[in-house]
Amino acid sequence: MTNYLTVVQSASRIPEVLTAHRFYLELTLEGQNDANCFFLECQGFKRTQEVIEITEVTSQSWGTKGQSKGQVVRTKLPSNPKSGNLILRRGITNSMDFWKWFEKVEKGNWSEQRRLVALSIYNQANQEVARFELAGAWPASYKIADVNARSHDIEIEEVEV
Numbered sequence: 001m002t003n004y005l006t007v008v009q010s011a012s013r014i015p016e017v018l019t020a021h022r023f024y025l026e027l028t029l030e031g032q033n034d035a036n037c038f039f040l041e042c043q044g045f046k047r048t049q050e051v052i053e054i055t056e057v058t059s060q061s062w063g064t065k066g067q068s069k070g071q072v073v074r075t076k077l078p079s080n081p082k083s084g085n086l087i088l089r090r091g092i093t094n095s096m097d098f099w100k101w102f103e104k105v106e107k108g109n110w111s112e113q114r115r116l117v118a119l120s121i122y123n124q125a126n127q128e129v130a131r132f133e134l135a136g137a138w139p140a141s142y143k144i145a146d147v148n149a150r151s152h153d154i155e156i157e158e159v160e161v
Contacts, residue, residue: 022122025088027115027137027161039090040156042119045132046084052077085140085160086117092144092157102142102159114138117161137161 057070114136121130145156
């Protein structure tokens with residue numbers, strides 16, 4: 001669950017197509033070291049604004065006999081914006097920071113566990129050109145990938161905020 005604040009910086013006048021693999025996601029938890037900020041994947045950046053349609057009937061006279069039939073007028077307005085949940089994936093380490101964060105929220109201490117999450121996107125010159133800040137993020141779910149003795153894949157830790 002998150003709120004979005006977007007700040008975009010322009011590095012040049014010619015728009016550059018940004019690559020998906022040049023990003024940095026910053027999430028600071030209690031007792032966390034810098035290595036815990038590296039993620040393999042970030043999914044779910046979505047902001048929507050649904051349409052509200054208001055229908056009104058005007059009072060007008062129609063026809064030669066002056067019959068009163070209103071005209072239907074439809075107006076479309078934007079609703080309140082909604083944010084999607086982010087799914088953050090990284091290779092699992094011996095750090096229990098995400099699990100402890102989830103546990104604290106699970107035990108009812110969620111208001112003190114809300115954090116700022118910032119996603120920075122970089123151009124080819126390694127300059128930050130877009131930054132999305134999500135205020136008040138808290139973990140909605142925690143998951144680790146299934147384990148398999150025959151697998152050679154890295155173990156993945158996933159947290160949804």
